[in-house]
Amino acid sequence: MQVDPDLARTVAVVLDEGSFDLAARRLLLTPSAVSQRIKTLEQQLGRILLVRSKPVRATEAGEAVARFGRQIALLERDAIAGFGLAAGRHGARIRIPLGVNADSLATWFLPPLARLAESHDVEFDLHRDDQNFTARLLESGAVMAAVTSQAEAVGGCRVEPLGALRYAAVATPGVVGRWFGGGVTAEALAVAPFVDFDRRDLLQHDWLAARGVDSWTVPRHYVPASADFAVAVELGMGWALLPVPQAEEALADGRLLRLDAAETAVPLYWQQWNLRSDLLDAIAAEIGAEAARVLR
Numbered sequence: 196m197q198v199d200p201d202l203a204r205t206v207a208v209v210l211d212e213g214s215f216d217l218a219a220r221r222l223l224l225t226p227s228a229v230s231q232r233i234k235t236l237e238q239q240l241g242r243i244l245l246v247r248s249k250p251v252r253a254t255e256a257g258e259a260v261a262r263f264g265r266q267i268a269l270l271e272r273d274a275i276a277g278f279g280l281a282a283g284r285h286g287a288r289i290r291i292p293l294g295v296n297a298d299s300l301a302t303w304f305l306p307p308l309a310r311l312a313e314s315h316d317v318e319f320d321l322h323r324d325d326q327n328f329t330a331r332l333l334e335s336g337a338v339m340a341a342v343t344s345q346a347e348a349v350g351g352c353r354v355e356p357l358g359a360l361r362y363a364a365v366a367t368p369g370v371v372g373r374w375f376g377g378g379v380t381a382e383a384l385a386v387a388p389f390v391d392f393d394r395r396d397l398l399q400h401d402w403l404a405a406r407g408v409d410s411w412t413v414p415r416h417y418v419p420a421s422a423d424f425a426v427a428v429e430l431g432m433g434w435a436l437l438p439v440p441q442a443e444e445a446l447a448d449g450r451l452l453r454l455d456a457a458e459t460a461v462p463l464y465w466q467q468w469n470l471r472s473d474l475l476d477a478i479a480a481e482i483g484a485e486a487a488r489v490l491r
Contacts, residue, residue, distance in 0.1 A: 202236040203264030205229060206244055206253075210261050210337070211290065211320065213250030236260070253335070262336025265292070266470055269339065272316075273473050290318045291478065294333065294341030296326035297392070298360060299463065301421035302440040303489040304342065307481040315474060325395050326463060333466055339475060340467030342482075352466045355483065358490030359460035364402065365442050365451040366434035374434075379454045381407045388414040388433035392424055399436050402459060440489055463490065 209218040209229065219226040237244050244257035253261055272289040295304050300323060308319050322332050326344040333341050333349045348354040366375075374387035385408050389399060394417075400410035416432050418424045425442070428435045429450055436459060437451075445451040465482055467475055 198240070198260065198263060199236065200264065200267040202232050203260050204268055205232045205264070206236065206257060207261040207264035207268070209233065209245060209251055210253050210257070211292070215251070258335045258337075265336065265339060266468065269470065269472050269474065288316045288318050289474065290320050291340075291474070292320040292322060292338040293478075294322045294324060294329035294338040294343070296329060296342055296344075296463075297323055297421040298438045298441070299326070299342050301425075302360070302438050303485055304482070307485040311478060311481050315477065317474065325393070326461065328395065330466065333468075340465065340478065343464055343466055344461060345466070346462070346464055348469075349466055351469055353469045354464050354466045355479065357463040357465050357483065357486035359462045360490055361439040362398065362436040362459040362461065363439050363442060363446075364434060364436050364454040364457075365428065365446065366454060367429065367431045367450065368452055369431050370434055371452050371454070375454065384408045385413060388416065390424060390427045390433045390435040391415040391417050392421070393417065393419045398459065398461070402436055460491070 205218070205222065208221055209215060212218045212221060215226045215229045215233075219229045222229065233245060240256065240260075242256040243254050244260055246252040246254060268289060269291075300321065311317060312319065322329075322338055322341075324332065326342065329338075329341040329343040330345040330349050332338040333343075333352055342357065346354065346356075364379075370387070375383050377383065384403060384406060391399060403410040403413065414433075416427060418427045418432075421441075424435065425437055427433075428437060429445060434454060439458065442451055446453065463486070465479060465486075467479055
């Protein structure tokens with residue numbers, strides 16, 4: 196049995212856009228034509244590929260087909276470049292979905308993408324998730340590469356270490372004076388409010404547990420956006436672990452103080468499809484160079 200590449204790419208586009216109508220606009224087709232393509236492929240494979248929800252979701256079979264469609268599009272783009280042609284003038288620009296954790300996105304990940312966007316006909320589609328969960332995006336075929344904390348390669352991928360993003364426990368002078376006048380003790384940490392990113396991010400919970408504090412009894416504010424998270428800390432809503440590159444300026448001018456001298460290092464890895472692609476390799480090289488400059 197053969198899978199028509201155009202039909203497979205249609206599945207990927209529907210998942211990227213989240214609906215048949217939006218996919219139709221991107222593909223320059225009618226929604227009914229897109230629907231017919233999906234039905235044709237489902238009949239050929241004898242499998243349901245997409246769950247018609249809002250947004251559209253992939254079944255396990257749909258994930259496999261979408262991954263194949265994205266791989267075909269990537270190889271086609273490399274072939275066009277190999278002919279000495281520019282994809283932007285002779286066909287659709289390639290869209291590269293990447294997985295990245297919020298702290299990397301807020302501190303070091305965007306500059307290399309900006310440089311790549313200047314030199315390549317490419318559109319980046321970033322999927323943000325905790326570094327402990329971005330590997331799942333690779334497994335599902337939703338992204339071609341990802342920054343992840345998983346050192347073991349996902350099936351069909353290769354992995355390279357990037358370094359470690361360092362975190363420091365910080366707070367404003369006002370918070371330190373109010374809650375930690377007698378020192379950063381377990382007793383003080385048990386009552387001092389902290390700012391939490393989301394319910395799946397356990398970095399600060401682990402930091403408290405290492406100091407003998409049950410984190411789930413400590414008051415906290417949930418601020419699920421990296422930039423706003425840092426602003427909340429600078430406004431004095433509570434203490435938090437901030438990436439050192441994000442907190443350096445505020446630490447230097449005294450707006451923030453360290454709660455202790457220790458830093459928490461979170462190792463990060465770059466995983467990408469094990470597919471020979473000049474474009475993916477160029478992205479990996481640029482990401483690796485920036486990580487070598489910023490991370491340790």
